[in-house]
Amino acid sequence: MGKPTGFMEYNRELPKKRPPAERVKDWKEFALPFPEESVRKQGGRCMDCGVPTCHAGCPLGNLIPDWNDLVYRGRWESALRALHSTNNFPEFTGRLCPAPCEEACVLGINEPAVTIEEIEKQIAEMGFKEGWIKPEPPATRTGKKIAVVGSGPAGLACAQQLNRAGHTVTVFERDARIGGLLRYGIPDFKMEKWVIDRRLAVMEAEGIEIRGGVHVGRDITGDDLTSKFDAVVLCTGATRPRDLPIPGRDLDGVHFAMDFLGQQNRRVGGESWSDAPPILAEGKHVIVIGGGDTGSDCIGTSNRQGALSVTNFELLPRPTEDRPDNQPWPFWPMRLRTSSSHEEGCDRFWSLLTKEFIGKDGKLVGLRTVELEWVPGQNGGRPSMQEKPGTEKEWKADLVLLALGFLGPEADSVVAQLGLQVDERGNLRTAGDYRTSRKGVYAAGDNRRGQSLIVWAISEGREAARQIDLDLMGVTDLPTKGEGDLPRA
Ligand SMILES: Cc1cc2nc3c(=O)[nH]c(=O)nc-3n(C[C@H](O)[C@H](O)[C@H](O)COP(=O)(O)OP(=O)(O)OC[C@H]3O[C@@H](n4cnc5c(N)ncnc54)[C@H](O)[C@@H]3O)c2cc1C
Ligand code: SF4
Known part of the structure; x- marks a missing residue:
């Protein structure tokens, strides 16, 4: 623990937001910069509990007390390594996660919880600013080719993990630009889109091929993919909106x-x-x-x-x-x-x-x-x-x-072509191991678990990648939830 008395000395503090009257005039993010000293103090509020319930509350198993401590000590690069070892995209979750970890924070029982999400964002931003976030291409290639369909957080996390394991990965996205709901659902005032582009540049430099404007099921069939690739992962989201079929539904407006x-x-x-x-x-x-x-x-x-x-x-x-x-x-x-x-x-x-x-x-x-x-x-x-x-x-x-929620993945194109089973809720049916009903075809993200969160999509993408690596190679070094990389001293 960085500062044993930190939680008694410092109050919870978040960066100020631009005033509503000003921010509604543009589409820029609303959070103002947060001085490094303030972030370090917030890290010092963490009590490093014996049983860190925040860690279990995070679907990625982020090593929260460890990087809180590192931030308090000013060891930002080590904090980034620990954070990246469980989360491919902390700059997305640090801006957009509803932070179930904070609801599980022990300090939150009788005091305001540690500002975990904000610290995560600041670690990621420091990493980009200092040039520590660099492409990490694999040392060797396995010769296996994998198609990832869909470029939301599940598809991107899955692609990055598979590429790190040495597989040759192509991401297919039907929209012109990449990012799924990060790009076309979440407004710029919550996350400006250069944040996605900055990460995509790293991923492409790592050797991942990302192809926008390709609708799998129309421009290329599911069977084409399964014949050309050793594995196919569908990360196609839950895109069918729930309707309100009441009188007047067809009115203009x-x-x-x-x-x-x-x-x-x-x-x-x-x-x-x-x-x-x-x-x-x-x-x-x-x-x-x-x-x-x-x-x-x-x-x-x-x-x-x-x-x-x-x-x-x-x-x-x-x-x-x-x-x-x-x-x-x-x-x-x-x-x-x-x-x-x-x-x-x-x-x-x-x-x-x-x-x-x-x-x-x-x-x-x-x-x-x-x-x-x-x-x-x-x-x-x-x-x-x-x-x-x-x-x-x-x-x-x-x-x-x-805005009534979503009913699951579209079942008419690639899902139908591949003859995949869906469950009683309309989501792609998989065994616990992300395998669909067709051999060599996997599913991860909202299309499998139903409408959910970015942090869950990243988690599903990572876990699916691990399963695919295991199935293709017989062994895997890819981590599962909470298996992270911590500095020794
Ligand atoms: C408006 C909105 C705001 C949200 N805000 C938040 C938030 O603040 N915080 C949070 O944690 N979560 C939020 N969510 C939820 C979060 O965005 C999703 O849970 C997450 O994006 C799911 O990731 P995914 O990769 O599974 O799917 P998606 O992000 O939906 O990506 C699926 C991608 O697959 C592509 N695709 C589909 N079919 C094909 C095909 N046949 N061929 C090629 N490409 C295909 C789609 O075009 C899309 O790009 C929000 C959701 C919405 C709708
Ligand atoms: S990803 Fe979300 S739940 Fe996990 S530590 Fe970050 S803010 Fe908390």
Whole structure:
């Protein structure tokens, strides 16, 4: 432990954000720089607990107390090595992870948790600034060729691990640019896209071939891939959005969140698209249905586009601000979360069911809702929703964005060509070892586990790579969760 009394001397501190009124005028990231001395103090708050529950709370098994200690001591390069040994892309998770590790931090039982996510970001940024993050091509090649389909965090992590094991890796991506939801879902104000490009340059210099604009299943068939490559990994995401099939759904002005967000990210990136008219919030009353990350990103994007008003509906009841009694430490609690986008301005409503979209001449002008009562299930069973009589309400809306989650991978193209099985939830069926129902074809990320998080996608990509290496070579040196590289002294 860097400083035994650190947690008593220093308060939790995060970098300041640019004020909402200023940041909604552009698409740049909102966090201001954090001085090195402040980051080191935050590292000094870590108690290096005998049983580091943060480490177990992180899906990658990041060696958190170790790099907190190294940061406190100013040994940044060693901290970077320890961090990189379990996480390929700490600059993504350091900006975007909801940090389940912090909910599991022991200090968090009675004090604000250690700022683990921020320290992670600062280690990665220091690594790039100092030139310590360099291409690490393998010393020898195995002669095995592997195709990775999809360039989200799962595909990229899988590709980097397989390449490090000496295999020759090609990543196929149907979008013009690389990154999956990092590129086209997550807005630039949460992560500017040069952050992805900087990492891609390292990966290409390591010898990974990355091919954008190739739709596997159309431009090249699944069977072509399996005949040309020794293994194929599908990291194609959970791209089927959940719909709201109520009266008025086909009105002009009701859109899926990803259609709206993807267009804006392309606009910021200077890309054009030809397949759909622009969806813009400027001068409109916007209602975002769905209270998760995607809904929050729609709120921040609508405010930046100049919406007249932004309102957010959630079906579930308003969570409590504190950890609920039935979700004790160190588990991830369902509590009220207020994102930077919420801070920028929106009215939030919970326990609301949308019954109908209202239109005039084919155009959306509003919607109708009813309030819900959530009735606890018997013997701790799932609560059920009941409409509250007399609570129907009409709302004015010119644009509705549906952010209701995702239903799993598309099943019509490469999945159908390869004859892969899906499970009862529509996700690709795999054994625990990432093997699909077809020999030599693997799956990792949201297409296998369902809509999830970046940290889980990276974890799945790494674990799938390890399994493939083992299957192809009979042995593997690739690490599994939490197997990291620590400096000796
Ligand atoms: C709007 C939004 C905001 C989010 N914000 C956060 C956040 O702040 N923090 C967080 O942790 N998580 C967030 N998530 C979740 C996170 O982005 C995903 O869990 C993660 O990106 C999943 O990674 P993946 O690699 O499995 O899939 P994806 O990132 O979805 O990548 C899949 C890729 O496969 C490509 N593909 C699909 N089919 C084919 C094909 N046939 N041929 C070629 N390419 C194909 C797709 O084009 C895509 O690029 C967010 C999700 C959304 C939608
Ligand atoms: S990746 Fe996420 S869960 Fe893991 S240490 Fe970083 S912030 Fe915490």
